[in-house]
Amino acid sequence: MMVDARGQRGLLRLGVGGAVLAFVLLATLWMYVPAYQPTDEASHVAYARELSHGRLPRIDTPIPSDGDRRLAVELAGRDGPHRTIWTANHPPLYYALVALPLRLGAETAHPLRGVLAARLLSVGLSALGLVVVAYTVLQLAPGRPQLAVAATGLVALLPSFVGISARVYNDSLAFLSSTAVLAAAVVFVVRGPSAARLAAVAATAGVAALTRASGLLVVGVAGLAVLVAVWRAGGRGRLRRLGRAVAWAGTVAAVAAAAAGWFYLRNLSLYGDPTGTAALLDQFGRAPKGSVLELVAQPGFWRLQQQRLWGVTSNPPGLGGALTSRLWLLGLLPVAGLLLAGARRPAGPRRGGWRPDPARTVAFALGVVLLGLLQLSLLQFVSQGGGAHVRYLFPALVSVGLVAAAGLVALPGGRRGLPVVAMLLAVAVVNLWVWWRYLHLIGIHRPWPLVVVVPPLLAAIGLQAVALWRLQPTDRSGEPLGEPAPLPHRWQVEGVGDAAGGRA
Secondary structure (H helix, E strand, O other), X not given: OOOOHXXXXXXXXXXXXXXXXXXXXXXXXXXXXXXXXOOHHHHHHHHHHHHHOOOOXXXXXXXXXXXXXXXXXXXXXXXXXXXXXXXHHOOOHHHHHHHHHHHHHHHOOOXXXXXXXXXXXXXXXXXXXXXXXXXXXXXXXXXXXXXXXXXXXXXXXXXXXXHHHOOOOXXXXXXXXXXXXXXXXXXXXXXXXXXXXXXXHHHHHHHHHOOOOHHHHHHHHHHHHHHHHHHHHOOOOHHHHHHHHHHHHHHHHHHHHHHHHHHHHHHHHHHOOOOOHHHHHHHOOOOOOXXXXXXXXXXXXXXXXXXXXXXXXXXXXXXXXXXXXXXHHHHHHHHHHHHXXXXXXXXOOOOOOOOOOHHHXXXXXXXXXXXXXXXXXXXXXXXXXXXXXXXHHHHXXXXXXXXXXXXXXXXXXXXXXXXXXXXXXXXHHHHHHHHHHHHHHOOOOOOHHHHHHHHHHHHHHHXXXXXXXXXXXXXXOOOEOOOOOOOOOOOOOOOOOOOOOOOO
């Protein structure tokens, strides 16, 4: 049955809404975990509380209990380095956002309610980021709305993403801000340069830089996107065109520097490097673990990466096991779909057939570049003695979700979203299993949250299933087509100047 353009938009909203709902339900389960678990949460909370009093802490600033009895008990069992605000090497934007609920909780003698409110805010930031994921995928593949629903759903149910988003961690804002930068950069590349689009890229880049040090990598990718797009848009004279491209890209860097440069200069002054990494590792007595190349060649590193992808970064003893160590096999399904799609596709574009769109190819490549840079940065951090936290890759989850969605949709039954729905159900079960095991390990044995959450969780996945079943490929105007729509193969998109040097 053919669905008109209005119906397609409604189905798209239904599917993305189902993905966000499923995420919120599962994240709510993790908020049931007592405060200050894992260990890092106490430091993040203390950073925000200090900021609420107008103080910007250092990595050696002691964590004050501020009348929080649970925090006081937690600190009593820790060594010296873990009684400090070691997360103070991070920029302050996230902590400024959660400072208000934490301050209100402390001043009303309900500090744990303040922590719960801050966790809710973190969940909200990640949920908003999922909407941006859907928007970004739509810009990359406007004729395939099914991919937007699938990619959003797969990112939403990633177990590590769900668990971390329900903590007072700055990773939720890092995910939102970095995805927003990628979305703005994709629009800039695909639709062409304009002052308004440059402002969007620069503003989001400034937010990302003020959230985490990984935001600097995002700023670099955004600047590269602007540079390539302005150069490709054309102009008279190569030197003049290059100068214009460099100037526009420099605007992104300048805004990011104006927003966050002061903090990285502060780190440089206090700790000897802009991120404070060396001083932090020294504070905890971490020893180097070999070179980056040595880590790349170690199967144990990648095994740990995949285990943490399906669990939580705390990884307490006993949380893993046979199931967790084999969950990476689920990733073979999208890979098989991609191989199948590659085998089906002709070796080259045919006359009147599918042709790759250079703009969207470049835009997608930028997301892949960011993922590679984040992985390289993580390898470098681990080689210096840091932890192999997979959450450091969250800023590039949109690329992971899109690739996984494309692979699953290419499998038999993918036209109706059957492989995607099967994967969503499987990963939902994994989420529930990991959460249940975690609670048992910390001594909580109460099944009632599952009774409350499971029915609406199944309903949320059902909404995605309906959308995936009925969504059809469309042309760029939104009209449904009987077959997958080829992406436009020219740089000129939606009224932007032509590749020969028209208006920008």
